[in-house]
Amino acid sequence: xxxxxxxxxxxxxxxxxxxxxxxxxxxxxxxxxxxxxxxxxxxxxxxxxxxxxxxxxxxxxxxxxxxxxxxxxxxxxxxxxxxxxxxxxxxxxxxxxxxxxxxxxxxxxxxxxxxxxxxxxxxxxxxxxxxxxxxxxxxxxxxxxxxxxxxxxxxxxxxxxxxxxxxxxxxxxxxxxxxxxxxxxxxxxxxxxxxxxxxxxxxxxxxxxxxxxxxxxxxxxxxxxxxxxxxxxxxxxxxxxxxxxxxxxxxxxxxxxxxxxxxxxxxxxxxxxxxxxxxxxxxxxxxxxxxxxxxxxxxxxxxxxxxxxxxxxxxxxxxxxxxxxxxxxxxxxxxxxxxxxxxxxxxxxxxxxxxxxxxxxxxxxxxxxxxxxxxxxxxxxxxxxxxxxxxxxxxxxxxx
Amino acid sequence: xxxxxxxxxxxxxxxxxxxxxxxxxxxxxxxxxxxxxxxxxxxxxxxxxxxxxxxxxxxxxxxxxxxxxxxxxxxxxxxxxxxxxxxxxxxxxxxxxxxxxxxxxxxxxxxxxxxxxxxxxxxxxxxxxxxxxxxxxxxxxxxxxxxxxxxxxxxxxxxxxxxxxxxxxxxxxxxxxxxxxxxxxxxxxxxxxxxxxxxxxxxxxxxxxxxxxxxxxxxxxxxxxxxxxxxxxxxxxxxxxxxxxxxxxxxxxxxxxxxxxxxxxxxxxxxxxxxxxxxxxxxxxxxxxxxxxxxxxxxxxxxxxxxxxxxxxxxxxxxxxxxxxxxxxxxxxx
Numbered sequence: 063x064x065x066x067x068x069x070x071x072x073x074x075x076x077x078x079x080x081x082x083x084x085x086x087x088x089x090x091x092x093x094x095x096x097x098x099x100x101x102x103x104x105x106x107x108x109x110x111x112x113x114x115x116x117x118x119x120x121x122x123x124x125x126x127x128x129x130x131x132x133x134x135x136x137x138x139x140x141x142x143x144x145x146x147x148x149x150x151x152x153x154x155x156x157x158x159x160x161x162x163x164x165x166x167x168x169x170x171x172x173x174x175x176x177x178x179x180x181x182x183x184x185x186x187x188x189x190x191x192x193x194x195x196x197x198x199x200x201x202x203x204x205x206x207x208x209x210x211x212x213x214x215x216x217x218x219x220x221x222x223x224x225x226x227x228x229x230x231x232x233x234x235x236x237x238x239x240x241x242x243x244x245x246x247x248x249x250x251x252x253x254x255x256x257x258x259x260x261x262x263x264x265x266x267x268x269x270x271x272x273x274x275x276x277x278x279x280x281x282x283x284x285x286x287x288x289x290x291x292x293x294x295x296x297x298x299x300x301x302x303x304x305x306x307x308x309x310x311x312x313x314x315x316x317x318x319x320x321x322x323x324x325x326x327x328x329x330x331x332x333x334x335x336x337x338x339x340x341x342x343x344x345x346x347x348x349x350x351x352x353x354x355x356x357x358x359x360x361x362x363x364x365x366x367x368x369x370x371x372x373x374x375x376x377x378x379x380x381x382x383x384x385x386x387x388x389x390x391x392x393x394x395x396x397x398x399x400x401x402x403x404x405x406x407x408x409x410x411x412x413x414x415x416x417x418x419x420x421x422x423x424x425x426x427x428x429x430x431x432x433x434x435x436x437x438x439x440x441x442x443x444x445x446x447x448x449x450x451x452x453x454x455x456x457x458x459x460x461x462x
Numbered sequence: 463x464x465x466x467x468x469x470x471x472x473x474x475x476x477x478x479x480x481x482x483x484x485x486x487x488x489x490x491x492x493x494x495x496x497x498x499x500x501x502x503x504x505x506x507x508x509x510x511x512x513x514x515x516x517x518x519x520x521x522x523x524x525x526x527x528x529x530x531x532x533x534x535x536x537x538x539x540x541x542x543x544x545x546x547x548x549x550x551x552x553x554x555x556x557x558x559x560x561x562x563x564x565x566x567x568x569x570x571x572x573x574x575x576x577x578x579x580x581x582x583x584x585x586x587x588x589x590x591x592x593x594x595x596x597x598x599x600x601x602x603x604x605x606x607x608x609x610x611x612x613x614x615x616x617x618x619x620x621x622x623x624x625x626x627x628x629x630x631x632x633x634x635x636x637x638x639x640x641x642x643x644x645x646x647x648x649x650x651x652x653x654x655x656x657x658x659x660x661x662x663x664x665x666x667x668x669x670x671x672x673x674x675x676x677x678x679x680x681x682x683x684x685x686x687x688x689x690x691x692x693x694x695x696x697x698x699x700x701x702x703x704x705x706x707x708x709x710x711x712x713x714x715x716x717x718x719x720x721x722x723x724x725x726x727x728x729x730x731x732x733x734x735x736x737x738x739x740x741x742x743x744x745x746x747x748x749x750x751x752x753x754x755x756x757x758x759x760x761x762x763x764x765x766x767x768x769x770x771x772x773x774x775x776x777x778x779x780x781x782x783x784x785x786x787x788x789x790x791x792x793x794x795x796x
Contacts, residue, residue: 093596101685115600115767204685206676206764212499291677291763443600444766447686 093117093443097126101204101447104457108434110446117446120438122431127461135421140166140240140388143421147408148234150425151459154193154402156225156235157186162421163238164332165397165410169390170240176334177378178242181260183333184268184371185225185237187364191275192221193402194315194361197454198282201354204451205295210285217278220271228264240388242381259380269372272365279361286354296350300437300449303348310436311429314404316453319356320348326400333399338370350452357454389416403427403459423462427455472565476554480547484708485516487752491708492516494753495760523704526697533594534694542592543695543702545585550706552578553713558633560726560740561733571632572620575717576613579672582710583609586674586681589703590691601690604767605681608671611774616668618782622661622789623654623721632717636725653724657792660785662722664778666751669714671770673707675755677762678770711752719747 093110096102105126110117131146147162148155160182199214222232229235237244286292307320325342327335343359345352390412398407404426411420430453438446496503508514530539556571558564568574583605590602624630627638640651655662671678682690692703726740
């Protein structure tokens with residue numbers, strides 16, 4: 063009798079211990095940030111495993127914006143492809159066209175007139191200003207300040223209006239032709255000899271607009287950099303050491319914010335940048351603040367490059383002599399350029415036909431995004447937004 | 463006057479004042495933010511200045527479907543907005559708009575007002591919990607964390623005023639400011655903000671946190687938590703939260719104006735005159751405070767939750783304790 067009782071007591075003790083160990087289990091909470099979320103810049107999805115406010119594992123899920131441009135390019139002719147590629151990074155559409163067109167021209171062996179190269183350079187820098195102004199608008203908004211948005215977007219509108227006045231498109235200019243740029247005035251007639259140049263007054267207006275851009279950048283700096291809360295939210299947050307940035311293949315302002323002064327405009331000759339005097343701003347720590355500051359400073363440098371280019375633009379034709387039907391000889395080439403989001407490259411393989419055999423697009427945002435799991439590990443939810451915003455990616459540029 | 467008649471009048475006035483004040487402040491926010499951002503703001507509704515925009519918005523909300531998520535805790539979800547709005551109305555009870563123009567002159571008026579103002583956080587927590595949405599839950603918990611951090615400085619900042627006035631009745635506090643120095647028939651009044659400027663600053667910061675407005679809007683945090691605890695609300699329940707935010711701005715500003723800026727009192731007017739002029743004076747003082755809140759809203763970014771806690775515990779609470787000590791010494795010495 064007594065032994066049975068003690069056995070029961072053992073069982074009771076055992077059961078109570080079992081139930082305690084079951085009760086103490088806490089399942090992790092999985093928080094889906096996106097694909098529909100106010101600050102994922104489109105349709106990025108982050109699967110965050112969170113413990114309260116802290117996320118200890120964040121996995122980005124991409125592909126919601128995949129439009130198959132690499133495949134589509136294989137069934138288009140060369141002149142048609144610019145309409146596709148300027149939709150990759152739609153915030154700076156013009157800049158996407160340039161490396162592709164240069165790749166095609168180099169394979170074809172066409173010498174581009176100098177005036178056309180200068181115009182490409184001016185418009186690329188205008189696209190860079192537009193892109194960086196969008197960043198300057200959206201980043202404070204992600205930190206909770208709504209007003210800088212309006213200052214930055216108003217100025218971007220001025221730049222986009224000018225882009226529109228010369229190319230006809232705000233976002234998707236489609237202005238490059240193989241051998242130069244599209245003659246803007248009176249084009250389209252095959253029988254009449256037409257004047258091939260930019261609209262009258264465009265260069266002077268652009269030069270004046272750059273002064274306004276510079277003053278707006280100063281305003282933005284006073285509004286944002288003078289704010290203690292912004293400093294508290296961005297300084298020391300999302301630190302990326304230079305080696306890590308390079309290891310993840312980051313490029314552009316994100317790499318330069320980590321202190322690596324690498325800029326393709328200085329080392330490559332895809333456009334005549336070497337003729338102008340400009341600085342490559344680099345950050346000291348590689349935190350969110352540095353990424354913000356580098357983009358602000360680059361906007362200033364771009365405005366200065368545009369003014370220098372307008373002052374020294376040569377005259378001449380806009381388009382080289384190219385055949386009516388463009389067939390590019392067999393061969394392959396890789397051309398890369400310093401785009402607003404970072405390094406953008408096109409690997410173009412031609413088998414001698416009307417369109418490319420293969421077009422591999424290396425987009426900046428895709429590589430910049432790859433650091434997210436590393437950098438978001440252990441971040442607080444507000445910092446996830448702050449870090450993600452500071453990387454300045456566009457989902458069209460990630461998924462293509 | 464008949465008690466029941468008086469009660470009926472007070473109820474009608476309170477029921478009218480909340481939507482009207484909410485709409486006026488909402489409209490002011492729209493127009494002021496537009497001004498700060500080089501925009502026009504509402505322009506078409508009503509013909510001139512878009513004055514009917516908020517009415518149109520309100521009507522729009524009533525036309526919307528009242529969506530309740532399938533997994534929601536239905537009764538809690540339904541009652542949360544009502545609780546938030548109810549606390550806003552309840553704060554109005556002890557606020558004096560004139561010597562006799564007061565809902566109820568409570569002996570523990572300020573104590574009561576601060577207590578019921580915290581009630582809205584329970585509504586927020588209910589909304590966050592019952593929505594069956596992770597963003598709402600995080601938003602609700604942030605609101606709760608904020609409440610714990612900010613109730614203390616809010617109450618401690620008021621202690622200085624109570625020491626100076628020697629009463630917790632809001633009428634008494636206004637009268638104490640009106641007759642701060644009284645010598646040989648001479649009455650010389652000053653608002654308490656003159657010596658309680660630290661307390662005033664702490665009270666306003668804590669009020670912003672209590673209202674969860676920028677820079678302390680982490681429970682809503684549009685860019686992080688979509689809309690926080692209001693994410694799942696639609697239709698007139700959303701309108702309740704919307705209205706409660708603006709009405710809460712009004713009622714908490716009214717408390718701040720009463721405690722620190724002299725309430726309905728202006729120099730040189732007798733008590734009967736103040737019964738008529740008092741409401742206008744108080745509204746003007748509230749207007750200044752509400753303007754400042756709107757101004758902050760469109761100027762500052764948002765803090766992080768841990769930074770907010772650090773500010774509350776490392777700065778505001780020690781500062782307010784020091785303020786109480788200094789006020790006590792002042793009271794004893796002077």
